[in-house]
Every structure is written in C-alpha cells, then in structure tokens.
Amino acid sequence: MNSNAASALPLPALGMSQEEFMQACKQRINARLWAAITFDDSSSKLQDGMIHACADGGKRIRPLLAYASALAVGGTIARADAAATAVELIHCYSLVHDDLPAMDDDDLRRGKPTVHKAFDEATAILVGDALQALAFELLTASGNGVGSDQRLEMVSCLATAAGARGMVGGQALDFEAVGLDQTLEQLERMHSLKTGALIRAAVRLGGLSHDQSSPSQLAHLDRYAAKLGLAFQVRDDILDEISDTATLGKPQGSDSDANKPTYLSLLGLEAARAKAEELAAEATAELEEFGDRAEPLRQLAQFIVARLH
C-alpha cells in the first residue's frame, strides 16, 4: 500500500485476464485505502490500528465488485474509487468488531493477529468506529467526479446496507442463532443480511458511480449481487470445512466449532457445492444485456465459487 506508486499502476480495464483484472483492482484499492487512512501526519495508535485493519491481506471482493459493476454500466474506474473504498472500509470495520472477544473471539485474521490482539480491545472498538465514519465521509467528497445526487444515494444505500436492517442486523441474528436449530430459510435470511447486504451495496454503488446507469441496469445488477452474495456464503461454509488453517488465515472449522449452523451442516458437502454453482449461474444470467462489458462480473462469479480461501 503506497499512494505514491498509485499513478504508475495499471488501470483495471476490460479485456484483461481475470488474474490481471483482480491484481490491478487489488493494487488500486490498496493505494486508495492507504490514502484514506493516513490522514494524520503524526503517528497514533488509532491510525496504526486502522492501517492494521485494512492492510493488504484481503481478497478485496467488494471493491472488485464495485469496479466491475462500474465498467458493466459503462462507467470508469476513477469514478468508482470512492464507492470501492467505502464498501471495503465498512467490511474491514465489521471484521475488527466481529473478531472481538465478546463476539467471535478470533486471534487470527488473514494469517495475522487481529486488531485487538495486535493492539488492545479499546483500540479495536475505536478503530472499527472510525473506519465506519470514514466510509461515509469518503462518499461525500466533492472531488470524486460523481454528482451530488448520486453521492447522496450512495450514502443512503451504504448506510442502510451497513446498519440494523443490513449487515449489523445479520450479525445480531447470527449471534442469536448459536446453538439453535435453524431452517435453510432462516440461515439464508441471516446471510442475506450479514454478508449479502454489503455485497449488494458494493455492486449498486459501482453502478451508481456512473451517471448514465438506468434503473433497469441497476435492477439486473442487484439480482446478480443477491445471488452472488449467497453463493459467496455457501462457498465460505465449504471452505471452513475443507481448508486448513494456513490457507484460510483463520482457524479451520471455527464456525462449525462454535455450533453455528452452516450450509454444510444443513445440506452436506456435495449439495452445498452444487448450490454454489447454481447460484453463480443464476447470477451470471442477469448480465446478458450488458454484453462484453460485464465480463469482469462474470469472471468474479466464477472466482467466488472456485476460490480456495
């Protein structure tokens, strides 16, 4: 993450291979996150904690989706920067709070100590709080080339997706479900909030970053994102069961250990695999009218159900 080098990085573009596109997006979002977080010249524990929370290790799926969605509607990478950065800030904050002892109590995240382990609990709470505020601050910045009505709609969408009727509501449901029997329907409702809402916001914000995107395009993108979010979670449950700790960056089996219901425990491995593939195909079917411009979104759907961590 070094913002000075950002201008020399290759711009994510149509026609790149999946690997090139993902790499270019990842380098770009790392540079944008770095620029957003290093607001303070003097070092502080809070800023160091924010840097630790957003450091390189992540897959950056949400920013990738925001960038790919912007390209699908004919927008530009540059105008999608604020959207991509804001959704990743919300994601990073949620991980920091999720890992706290009172929540999932995880010591490792992406193979490194979690924020409350590397620093302390108070810092981890404040780091999460500050990252959430920063996400909304970023979206309002006037220099990002996006019109004020679109910026306002982005804030509205992200705030709803992040809050009690979105991600936080899903986390609360997840927490209350520990040790309880759940139906597939209840599990899907929880995940559609906990991880689905932010994935949908990422795709929608990318679409909104282009001022010419139509309501019909946004509706197709939203259905793509809803299917993809579910596919992502099914794959997560599979990986939690089949991967080892080194590949996963967190203790293997940590969700099933906590007596949390998963797609695996409800469906079994083979049916879960088939479900993930089916959801990815349904997601991709929503992209027809976008033609070649949706190639990155198609590749991402493939990646999400095939990924190893």
Place this chain on the structure above:
Amino acid sequence: MNSNAASALPLPALGMSQEEFMQACKQRINARLWAAITFDDSSSKLQDGMIHACADGGKRIRPLLAYASALAVGGTIARADAAATAVELIHCYSLVHDDLPAMDDDDLRRGKPTVHKAFDEATAILVGDALQALAFELLTASGNGVGSDQRLEMVSCLATAAGARGMVGGQALDFEAVGLDQTLEQLERMHSLKTGALIRAAVRLGGLSHDQSSPSQLAHLDRYAAKLGLAFQVRDDILDEISDTATLGKPQGSDSDANKPTYLSLLGLEAARAKAEELAAEATAELEEFGDRAEPLRQLAQFIVARLH
C-alpha cells in the same frame, strides 16, 4: 417516547421560556428517535438494545443546539429534525461503546444499567454500530424538506466530526492519556475532539438545515459552538467532582478515580468555574447579528454552565 403522540406536542418556538423550549425540544427529539429506531415490527434484541441506548434519560443537549441553531438562522424546527436526530444517534452510540468493559467499564448511565449490563457485550457493540449507520441513513432521507446539496454537506460534516479526526480521535487521545501528566493545551485538544467536534456538528447541521443560512452566519455559529463545547466539558469536570451519584447518574468522581486529567485537577474549582463562565460569555458574544432569534442559543449557553447534571 411515543410517536403517535408526536403531533400533539407543542412545537419548540421563539418566545418560549428556557424551560418550555427545552421541554418541547426534548419531547420532540424523543418522538423522533423512537420513530427512527423502531424500524422493525418484530421485536429483536438488537432493536431493544437500540431503544435502551436512546431512552429518555438524556439532556438532549445536541438536538437542543441543532434546533436552536436552525431558529437562529431563520429556519424551521421540522427541517432540523433529521439533523437533531442524527447527532443524538451518534452521541448515544458513543456512550454505549464508551461504557464497554474494555473502555470506561461503566455499569450505570443516566441512572440505569448500561447496554452491556442490561443485555450483553456483543449486543452493546452491535447496537453502537447500528446507531452510527442509522444516523447517516436518516440524514439522506429525501422526505425531510432539506435540499440534496445540504443533506450531503450534513453527512460530510457529521462523518468528519464523528470519526478519527473528531470524536473517535478524541476518545483515543483520552484513553492514551490515562495516568499521564497533561498540559491544559493537551487537555483542550482532546476535549475539542472528544466532545467538542459533535457539539460543533450539532450547531452546524442545525444551521445547514435552512437553505438561506449564509457562510458568515455559519462561521459565527461555529465559533459559538467551539466555545460552548469547551464550557460544557469544564462544567462536566466540575460536576464530576461536586455532585453525588444519584444526581449525576454515574458514579461520582469516576473520571478523577480513573486517574484521568481534568480541568479541576489542573485549575482547581474556583478557576474552573470562572473559566466555564468566561467561555459561555465568549460564545454568547458571537450571536449578536442574529438578534432575538438567537435567544434559545443564549439560554442554552447559560444552562450549560449552570446545570447540575
């Protein structure tokens, strides 16, 4: 807090006595908070926790300032509702997180069990997170009679005030200062972030809710708010020393017990009292050009340095 009764409440207005105005604002903001928080028909622990966090006990200083500021620039109470509610949501979330065992570890808040005591720590973390997101969601709502450019500026102002360069940054500084010797300058810098930033945001958002407020008016209001925020904190330190637990709603002497520097420990009681009065007078001096419309803001400055809790 009952939203059905909201329409029957007297509207806060110029010409009311200080007590009438404060009472009318308090009833109004309680009704608005209730409406914002009870988004879910089915009861949930998360929603119950959010209600607990925002329940009646508070002084509602920040919403009072937002309403009074709107009247000072010639705006209306109705258009300042979103501003008043959003700043109070941020304040309530910050108290919930502040009270956590890893932070100030307080069992009582406004004379009632804190959220993590009444529920559990995980719920308290999620309640705070959800209240923060809700504040930004509210500001973006199109039905509140405020133009989209003003709403966007409100989000920007509140996000900056709430984040690492505002309230959360101040909390981090406060936390790092425990047990350290501090100069008056360092103490003021910490408080100008920890409590001052949100008080300034409350006043500014109230001013922004009226589309005719001028940059000069907003500048005067900002200087008023900066002085007032400091006066508020000096009075807080005095109260922490001289009040008993029943009046204060939290254990008396809890800040000095934690070995945190206060204005009392640096200045002594008499000089601290004089400083609070002086700051309130300086704040009030900024209100001249507003004439009678700033009477509620003047009364609030008086109230803040004379309050008993």
